[in-house]
Amino acid sequence: xxxxxxxxxxxxxxxxxxxxxxxxxxxxxxxxxxxxxxxxxxxxxxxxxxxxxxxxxxxxxxxxxxxxxxxxxxxxxxxxxxxxxxxxxxxxxxxxxxxxxxxxxxxxxxxxxxxxxxxxxxxxxxxxxxxxxxxxxxxxxxxxxxxxxxxxxxxxxxxxxxxxxxxxxxxxxxxxxxxxxxxxxxxxxxxxxxxxxxxxxxx
Numbered sequence: 001x002x003x004x005x006x007x008x009x010x011x012x013x014x015x016x017x018x019x020x021x022x023x024x025x026x027x028x029x030x031x032x033x034x035x036x037x038x039x040x041x042x043x044x045x046x047x048x049x050x051x052x053x054x055x056x057x058x059x060x061x062x063x064x065x066x067x068x069x070x071x072x073x074x075x076x077x078x079x080x081x082x083x084x085x086x087x088x089x090x091x092x093x094x095x096x097x098x099x100x101x102x103x104x105x106x107x108x109x110x111x112x113x114x115x116x117x118x119x120x121x122x123x124x125x126x127x128x129x130x131x132x133x134x135x136x137x138x139x140x141x142x143x144x145x146x147x148x149x150x151x152x153x154x155x156x157x158x159x160x161x162x163x164x165x166x167x168x169x170x171x172x173x174x175x176x177x178x179x180x181x182x183x184x185x186x187x188x189x190x191x192x193x194x195x196x197x198x199x200x201x202x203x
Contacts, residue, residue, distance in 0.1 A: 007033075059130070061106045061123040063088045071103055078102045080137040083197075084127060084156060086110050086144055094142075097193050102140070105130065110148035111155060119155055127156065131163045131170065138171040140197070145175075173202055 007029055014025035032040065056062070057069035064070065071077060071091075081102030085091055091104050107122040119125075130136060139160050143149035157172050175197065 060104045061108065061126060062091055062104055063106075076101070079135060081140065082127070082130065082136055082138070083140045083142045085142045086149065086152075090142065094193055094197075097197075100197060102138075107143075107152070107156075110143055110146070110152040112148045122152070124156060124159065128159050128163060131160055136170060138173060141172065141174045171202070 010029045010032070011022070011025045014020050014028050015022060020028075032043075035043070054063050054065060055067050057064050057067055057072055059068050059072040062069050062071070066073070072079075078101050082105050083094065083100065083102055084105045084107060085094070086107060086109060088106055088108075091106060094100050094104075105123070105127045107124055107127065109117055109122050111117060111119060111122070127139075131139065139156070141153040141156060143152045143156075153174060160170060160172055163170070
């Protein structure tokens with residue numbers, strides 16, 4: 001029996017998403033066939049408006065509805081402490097903790113030569129620009145404790161260090177104990193993230 005083209009196209013679309021294999025894509029597609037048409041249209045509208053209704057903050061590169069984002073525009077946040085993370089999901093994980101009062105910089109990935117991702121593909125230049133503009137006392141390197149995350153942290157440390165050595169007193173630290181090696185920040189609980197931030201070490 002030939003599969004309808006509409007079904008095939010949606011299966012192919014789901015397969016392009018990370019972590020979705022052919023079987024899962026098929027299950028999701030046939031599951032959606034049971035949805036009322038109105039629900040499907042609402043779902044399609046949400047997808048269509050996903051990028052239309054969001055922007056990247058011009059300061060921290062986080063996903064937001066406004067530019068600057070709510071965190072960068074919050075006068076109560078300490079703009080002198082910047083936590084560098086790989087993905088916007090990492091900022092949500094830290095914010096759930098409710099105890100970090102600094103600001104963020106999202107680089108949108110990690111250096112990974114095997115996937116042709118170098119520093120120029122990430123938002124590292126924007127971070128260095130923020131450091132050069134002054135006002136930053138500490139850069140906390142919150143990239144994930146993976147091989148790629150460590151390589152990215154070392155690269156950022158070198159770049160920030162070169163600016164700091166030009167007369168700016170900038171402390172560079174790395175998240176401490178709490179985040180196990182190979183884990184992603186977005187999956188850590190509030191207590192673990194708090195321990196990692198409080199236990200950050202000079203880097």
